[in-house]
Amino acid sequence: MLPEIGHFALIIAFCFALIQAIFPLIGSYRNQTFCIQLAKPAALGQLLFILISVGCLISAFITNDFSVQYVAQNSNTQLPLPYKIAALWGAHEGSLLLWVTILSLWTNAVACWSKPIPAAILARVISILGILSTGFLLFLLLTSNPFKRLLPDIPVQGADLNPLLQDPGLVIHPPMLYMGYVGFAVAFAFAVTALLNGRLDTAWARWTRPWAIAAWSFLTAGITLGSWWAYRELGWGGWWFWDPVENASFLPWLTGTALIHSLIVVEKRSSFKGWTILLAICAFSLSLLGTFLVRSGVLVSVHAFANDPARGAFLLQFLTVVIGASLLLYAIRAPVIRGGSYFALLSRETFLLINNVLLMVIMATILLGTLYPLILDGLNLGKISVGPPYFNAVFVPLIIPLLIFMGIGPVSYWREMNSLMLIKRLWLPFICAVLLAVILLYVSTGQLPWQVALGLILACWIILTTMQLLLNQIIKRKNFSFVRHILGMTLAHLGIAICVIGITLTSYYKAERDVKISLGDTVQVGPYDFRFVNINNLPGPNYQAIDAEFAVSQAGQAVSTLHAQKRIYTADQITMTEAAIDAGIWRDLYIALGEPLTDTTWSVRIYYKPFVRWIWLGGILMVLGGIAAVSQRSKLICRQPTNSHY
Amino acid sequence: MNLNPIHRRRLTLILIIIIAVAVATALALYALQQNINLFYSPSQVAAGQVPVNHAFRLGGIVQAGSVKHAPDSLQVVFTVTDNKKSVLVNYTGILPDLFREGQAVVVEGKLTTQGTLQADQVLAKHDEKYMPAAVKAMLKPAVK
Numbered sequence: 001m002l003p004e005i006g007h008f009a010l011i012i013a014f015c016f017a018l019i020q021a022i023f024p025l026i027g028s029y030r031n032q033t034f035c036i037q038l039a040k041p042a043a044l045g046q047l048l049f050i051l052i053s054v055g056c057l058i059s060a061f062i063t064n065d066f067s068v069q070y071v072a073q074n075s076n077t078q079l080p081l082p083y084k085i086a087a088l089w090g091a092h093e094g095s096l097l098l099w100v101t102i103l104s105l106w107t108n109a110v111a112c113w114s115k116p117i118p119a120a121i122l123a124r125v126i127s128i129l130g131i132l133s134t135g136f137l138l139f140l141l142l143t144s145n146p147f148k149r150l151l152p153d154i155p156v157q158g159a160d161l162n163p164l165l166q167d168p169g170l171v172i173h174p175p176m177l178y179m180g181y182v183g184f185a186v187a188f189a190f191a192v193t194a195l196l197n198g199r200l201d202t203a204w205a206r207w208t209r210p211w212a213i214a215a216w217s218f219l220t221a222g223i224t225l226g227s228w229w230a231y232r233e234l235g236w237g238g239w240w241f242w243d244p245v246e247n248a249s250f251l252p253w254l255t256g257t258a259l260i261h262s263l264i265v266v267e268k269r270s271s272f273k274g275w276t277i278l279l280a281i282c283a284f285s286l287s288l289l290g291t292f293l294v295r296s297g298v299l300v301s302v303h304a305f306a307n308d309p310a311r312g313a314f315l316l317q318f319l320t321v322v323i324g325a326s327l328l329l330y331a332i333r334a335p336v337i338r339g340g341s342y343f344a345l346l347s348r349e350t351f352l353l354i355n356n357v358l359l360m361v362i363m364a365t366i367l368l369g370t371l372y373p374l375i376l377d378g379l380n381l382g383k384i385s386v387g388p389p390y391f392n393a394v395f396v397p398l399i400i401p402l403l404i405f406m407g408i409g410p411v412s413y414w415r416e417m418n419s420l421m422l423i424k425r426l427w428l429p430f431i432c433a434v435l436l437a438v439i440l441l442y443v444s445t446g447q448l449p450w451q452v453a454l455g456l457i458l459a460c461w462i463i464l465t466t467m468q469l470l471l472n473q474i475i476k477r478k479n480f481s482f483v484r485h486i487l488g489m490t491l492a493h494l495g496i497a498i499c500v501i502g503i504t505l506t507s508y509y510k511a512e513r514d515v516k517i518s519l520g521d522t523v524q525v526g527p528y529d530f531r532f533v534n535i536n537n538l539p540g541p542n543y544q545a546i547d548a549e550f551a552v553s554q555a556g557q558a559v560s561t562l563h564a565q566k567r568i569y570t571a572d573q574i575t576m577t578e579a580a581i582d583a584g585i586w587r588d589l590y591i592a593l594g595e596p597l598t599d600t601t602w603s604v605r606i607y608y609k610p611f612v613r614w615i616w617l618g619g620i621l622m623v624l625g626g627i628a629a630v631s632q633r634s635k636l637i638c639r640q641p642t643n644s645h646y
Numbered sequence: 647m648n649l650n651p652i653h654r655r656r657l658t659l660i661l662i663i664i665i666a667v668a669v670a671t672a673l674a675l676y677a678l679q680q681n682i683n684l685f686y687s688p689s690q691v692a693a694g695q696v697p698v699n700h701a702f703r704l705g706g707i708v709q710a711g712s713v714k715h716a717p718d719s720l721q722v723v724f725t726v727t728d729n730k731k732s733v734l735v736n737y738t739g740i741l742p743d744l745f746r747e748g749q750a751v752v753v754e755g756k757l758t759t760q761g762t763l764q765a766d767q768v769l770a771k772h773d774e775k776y777m778p779a780a781v782k783a784m785l786k787p788a789v790k
Contacts (some may be wrong), residue, residue, distance in 0.1 A: 014693065046699065199745045207720065276683060294657070343655075343658070344655065345655045345658055350659065352661065357662070357663050357666050357667075358666060361667055361670040362670075365670055365673070365674045368674055368678075369674075369678070379691075382684060382685070384685060385682075385683045385703060386678065386681060386683075389677070389680065389681040390677045390678055390680070390681035390682075393673065393676070393677035393680070393681070394673045394674050395676050396669065397669075397673060398673070514719075514720055514739050514740050516719060516720050575743045575744070576743065579741055592739035594741070595740065595741060596721075597715060597790075603720050603740045604740075605740055
């Protein structure tokens with residue numbers, strides 16, 4: 001019975017979405033208060049019924065109701081409870097339901113925290129979110145109903161969740177990523193509203209920015225978690241593969257980063273208006289493109305489950321309509337919202353423009369590499385693949401100037417400044433960065449490889465200029481209240497620097513060895529000795545494991561004991577490698593079992609990865625920066641009356 | 647030239663953007679040219695369509711009974727077939743979890759002058775039911 005209620009609730013939610021999409025928009029044009037006021041209750045009703053629907057599906061998972069096809073395909077009686085709940089978003093239908101739920105949550109968040117926004121404008125924003133929601137609910141109901149029954153032959157046992165996805169990283173990675181993807185829908189709705197209104201002022205930027213930053217923070221958290229999951233679970237010890245699915249999340253992140261920077265210019269200087277609107281449309285379009293690439297089955301990847309052409313076709317049409325309509329609206333209305341104020345070549349506006357251009361150029365090159373094989377395949381020009389060397393070759397030269405300008409931008413002035421002033425502010429951190437990086441590197445390793453030196457200099461350069469700015473503010477104001485103002489930026493920029501250090505050091509100093517090792521043998525990798533101590537069988541809740549024990553020592557001193565496993569999941573007999581990781585702030589030790597060659601001899605991957613944690617530490621700092629900025633700004637919005645301009 | 651400051655500023659900014667885009671385009675095209683891996687079937691390899699010493703991807707089925715491990719190293723030799731022609735693959739390293747005889751596989755590497763494939767990477771995907779789309783498309787005519 002519950003699955004039918006869930007399905008029915010979804011249909012009612014669709015009706016609410018229609019009301020939310022149509023009436024507030026019409027009301028805002030005809031000035032009908034009743035229609036405008038419908039926006040919030042319709043959004044709330046939609047959320048309520050979507051939540052009922054989600055609840056029904058979760059209960060089907062918990063009670064092992066294998067008469068529901070989706071549950072039968074993605075769960076199993078032996079699956080641990082947290083994974084049963086996470087199985088909700090383990091495959092296509094459920095993850096779309098999650099998409100819609102999150103969109104509804106964002107919509108209600110906007111409806112709730114929007115006191116200073118005039119009702120008519122808010123009604124349009126909610127309407128546009130309603131249109132998006134209508135599209136996705138329709139998609140869900142027509143092509144991907146998660147409540148579809150398997151009657152009359154009800155399976156006694158489910159097929160189990162894909163073992164790769166049975167990891168704590170997966171429990172939170174998709175919701176975070178989707179919060180980010182879908183969060184850009186809010187910035188998109190604000191942008192389309194500005195186009196409809198033909199008006200874009202600093203207040204608009206003040207309303208939009210916290211939402212854009214919030215979405216960006218979630219996306220950052222999602223990407224960081226995804227990278228950590230891939231490192232732990234894919235068994236290759238890599239943290240980024242330039243896989244099309246990873247790129248699909250990186251593209252909106254790059255655009256979102258450009259967007260939150262260009263919104264500053266709109267707010268403070270009233271420039272970059274049209275460009276900012278375009279970025280908001282772009283960020284959301286790329287989120288949709290990401291969903292399309294992952295969900296339509298055009299990509300062959302761990303993430304691509306659906307291979308139903310109807311789904312791909314629907315998503316592609318939806319994508320075309322949303323992107324086409326918003327770009328058409330942009331083309332018609334953009335001239336109306338032009339305008340801006342003067343800025344000199346040497347000014348913060350220019351540096352932010354450079355940031356935007358570089359980010360979008362990087363985005364475009366990655367987009368090219370990701371779509372190129374698909375386009376060629378679509379045109380029947382042959383099957384190709386574009387590998388990591390392409391992405392590294394284009395990404396690295398483009399990211400370096402971006403990192404250099406990251407040190408300059410924050411200390412520059414709005415409107416104009418003279419070059420002497422800039423040099424006066426920057427010569428000291430520059431010299432210190434070079435000295436610090438070179439000395440640290442030389443003292444700790446005795447060598448100076450230029451790639452590492454460059455990476456460290458760039459990281460130190462960002463850290464020192466950012467800290468200098470923070471110190472100046474403290475000294476100038478003699479209190480810490482102003483520091484809160486730039487705390488978000490400081491944390492996020494430091495996060496990038498930490499990430500750069502992690503990437504540079506782990507890429508250059510990692511030691512990776514694939515070896516053939518027998519029981520009792522010792523292998524040296526990096527400065528560590530790994531001894532193969534023991535091997536035995538271990539039963540798990542829904543798998544059988546072969547557990548290999550390794551004793552790690554450094555110069556005769558015991559460091560740790562690691563247990564690497566090979567798991568065979570009972571339900572579908574899939575073999576999985578469970579890597580053993582000894583994590584540390586300075587280095588990770590990583591062991592993954594390959595295959596048995598004899599009873600006591602295995603092929604094993606043993607990795608020594610210095611500073612690899614710093615990559616995710618940087619991600620965490622960026623997220624904290626985002627949170628700081630959002631909390632700071634939301635207070636600011638509540639305090640200020642609507643008509644104030646500063 | 648007689649340009650007022652605003653125009654000069656605009657011109658400079660536009661120049662910066664054009665240079666950035668041009669550099670990126672050049673980089674992207676160069677990198678694409680170097681790093682595209684074309685996909686071939688064993689029949690195409692046997693027909694001599696693949697240039698020697700150029701990285702490419704080979705897709706097919708691992709022939710049953712063809713996998714041979716070296717006794718003292720991680721070297722492994724196996725045959726990839728499309729049910730018409732087959733190619734001998736030489737690989738040193740750890741094979742993926744789902745590498746099995748009779749299963750679909752994608753191998754990346756270069757062709758040696760002897761006509762064998764020296765592999766840098768062996769990909770077998772994570773789903774038993776899964777078959778790489780490219781391999782599937784290739785095998786269809788053979789299955790008929």
